Amino acid sequence: MMNRLPPAKADINVLLLENIHPNAVEIFQEEGFRVQTLSAALAPAELAERLRDVHVLGIRSKTKVTDAALVHATNLLTIGAFCIGTNQLDLAAANRRGIPVFNAPFSNTRSVAELIIGEIIVLSRQMFDRSRDAHAGRWRKAADGCYEVRGKTLGIIGYGHIGSQVGVLAESMGMRVLAYDIRSTMAIGNAQQRATLEEVLAASDFVTLHVPETPRTANLIGARELGQMKKGAYLLNASRGNVVDIDALLAALQSKHIAGAAIDVYPQEPESNSDAFVTPLQHQANVVLTPHLGGSTTEAQAAIGREVATALTRFVSSGTTSGAVNFPQIEQSPIPGTHRILNVHRNVPGVLRDVNRIVSDLGANVHAQTLATDSEIGYLVTDLDQDVATDVANAFAALQTNIRTRILY
16 A cells, blocks of 8 residues: 655644543644544444544544454554553554554653552541541541551552552652562662562552553452452552452452452443443442543643654654554654655565665665564665655555555655
8 A cells, every 4th residue: 555645734634532632732733734623432433434534543542443443544644542551442453554553651650640649548548438428417537447558568560650650659658568560670769579469469458450451460350369468458440440350349348358449440431421330339338439530630631642642743744653552663863855755564574675676676875774573564764865766665565565655755
């Protein structure tokens, strides 16, 4: 497939869904792109239809981008997930079609970490229940079952960007921090890493989850794991909805083995704010339920808007894929007076040989060429003399291994 950008940047169509922060719109408009925004997610069939004329798509967590939605999106150059998670996108399908996906792995770290710290205190003091009583006209002043968090042990499952920040904040309040991660990571401050999940569960007064959605993390915390936690411990989950077995958690709360929980994500979540929300955890004592708002602060959404919109415009304007979650990484500085060709191809033997033969046969003078690959595709960025760029790009696109070729400028 041979793709060309529209003749003017004003003809590049950007579609932003789910109330993405206005500063993303500003960044695209400053670049000269045409931007359309919608406040809600789109159903798969409607999304597939809208993508026919879209070059850049921006979504948050509710929009499902499937292979079927990408089939006819022949103009789509790139996708931005204006959030941390990318499980709502078929990353492999986008990869096969030569579409890099960018997200915001850092921008809402502080917001989620602060929410967790606040919830630890709320649970330890039963503040949610006491506030509800006061609103109902009941005066229930009591110290029983209420504790300081100083000196308590916090177990962090998933010691990445967010988990490590939670640990730093917890230590500042005098908590002891234990951490478990399947990867080898460097502990920050006085945090102590443990070799197994079971060790952290057994030793912690509070357990907070910060893991991605993978087959390995599905029901990571079930009846067995809850039973391994201390009697009277607390569970917090602001990671992914399928990480905790909700029915098992309900049973552990009702038996008083778990003293409380704070849950921000759920196996099934409403599509919009107008839809009803139901979970078995409703009306349970000392359970804080929040509507997936871990990163929902003004600061986090503004930072996410800047981070992802900048990555998307860099790719559209220069072909840079640094930070893409599903794509080979290339960042090649522009060379004045050249044309840049972007080529995505199936990663099979002989492609570079064929590419270089084309360049040689057409007498093209290559100023710079970078190739990066993953297991499925190769991404080639070539800067060459302007007089032969179109012929070279057409020849690249005619190769049987070609997925997508585009003359950038």
